Amino acid sequence: MFGLCALAGVLVVVTLVDVIYQLVNNGQLATSRFGLGFLGHTAWKPGFHIEGAGALIYGTLVSSLMAIVLATPLGIAIGLYLSMMAPVRVRAVVGPLVEMLAAVPSIIYGFWGLVVLVPFVDRLEPGLHSALGFIPLFGPASPIGISLFSAGLVLTVMILPIISALSRDLFLTVPAELKDGAAALGATPWEIIRGVVLPTTVSGVTAAVVLGLGRALGEAIAVSFVIGDVNAIHPSLFQPASTLAERIANQFLAPVNPLHLAAMFYAGLVLVVIGMLTSVAARAIAGRFDVTQRVI
């Protein structure tokens, strides 16, 4: 029994190592040809044997950061509501409902994003552009709403349940004595949150946000529906773009030459390095808190 269980553990580690090996091995053509320059080059012209992930990395980072910027305050607010403000009965219903946002498959988010969210963004854009157009981020738009902005919104919805469920669990670990003590000193609920709850859990919440970031960085299918797979770096959020994962999903099945295929494995390798870094970072930041991706 011990042997079997230890074997299962070994298998996990071996699989992880093999993931790296397979990506390196199959991407060899691209890694040897482009080297680290792959990360900086922005051209992606498979027909001319030119591939660079610069634009992809830009799209990945910008869409994920946008999702983090929107989902972090929302998620923390939901976590606070569920852990400290909601009546017990409401909590028992709303909590699972929020978590259920994480159960909706990414393909459905993508499909829904394309049909519902993209037209919405298309109507939202003129207002944002005229009000905030002096900021390059809210620059000129693409004609149909397929854009980095839409991708960011879809990702926001996808990582919101992660951040809110994890932060709720963290807030619940704050000892009642601390909160009661603050209340006894006359602190208002917000002052209890700001003075006691957030400071004691800040490392855990940060780790939860990093986990959400990791999830957003690697999302392929949902993003591929709404971002347009256009290899461009444009300061405006309302222009179509592309991300690492989305590019792989879009072009993997029809590579024009072996180098193209290898380049996508290379992109996968970049993605995996980013993903592992976020996992390790989350673990390091979390400190004494136990923050990981989970299903319950």
Add this chain to the structure above:
Amino acid sequence: MSATAETALYERMPFDPTAPLTPSGNLRRRAVVSRFVQITATAAAAFAVAVLVIVCYGVAVRGASALSFDFVVENPSGLASGGIFNALIGTLEIVAFGALIALPLGVMTGLYLTEFAGPRSRTARVLRLALDMMAGLPTIVVGLFVYGLIVIPQRRQSGFAGGIALAIVMLPLMARSSQEVLLLVPGSLREAADALGVSRWRTVLSVILPTAFGGILTGAILATARAAGETAPLLICDSIYNTDTTSLNLFHGVPSVSMFIYTSYDLPLTQAVIRAWGAAFVLMVLILIANVAARLLLARSRGRMAR
């Protein structure tokens, strides 16, 4: 003292005795800020629920027109008519195969971490980190991995490859949830078994696993539901298949609901897009039902374990 006399008394006083009880100035500002934050937090929760409702409603409204009994029990004929029976069976096959690998492995990993490894064990720490990393792998990368591991050597995509990929998606989730449930098993049960001289593996099999069964089952359902909705690994490992027939051979391409949605949306046929919505609706309903069932089960088994 009559009311008028009381008022008269207050008026004669040099200060208002109720002043400390009614917020004013700084205290009022603090109360307003606090109230504002509470309202904002409530609004945020309402927003999240609203998003869930909007997504579900959007899918249901568009999928309803494609739905019928035949849609679920018939195979497709051509690209724009017929049902999604073969895709449902295919998803079932792939997910079941993946679960067959991932669930026992996940539970065993969880057992290793909670029952066999010591609290300060270095191997356990490495394993936890590995599980974290595995959970953090983007699913498309899992697809790439299995493509290199199985699809390239076999020279064809297959339900087998798809199942392996889904197993890798499920494994860390399963390990995580069983670990959490195993930690809830009271230590007194282990001590009682130890006191009776029962060996560790028998304790695990006959005491710990039965106690934690409900929770482990919950985790299994949720992990399986997650895998059933995955598209990215299947896109890479199992996207070429005969669209019109049910495939029972895992070593060939096996259709799946998520790939059906993914490919149908691309077709320039209104009917195909409507069917994609229908399939999305079916998939979503199945996954949400699994989630609700798992949560009810969890509540029950938690209650039993607390007793």
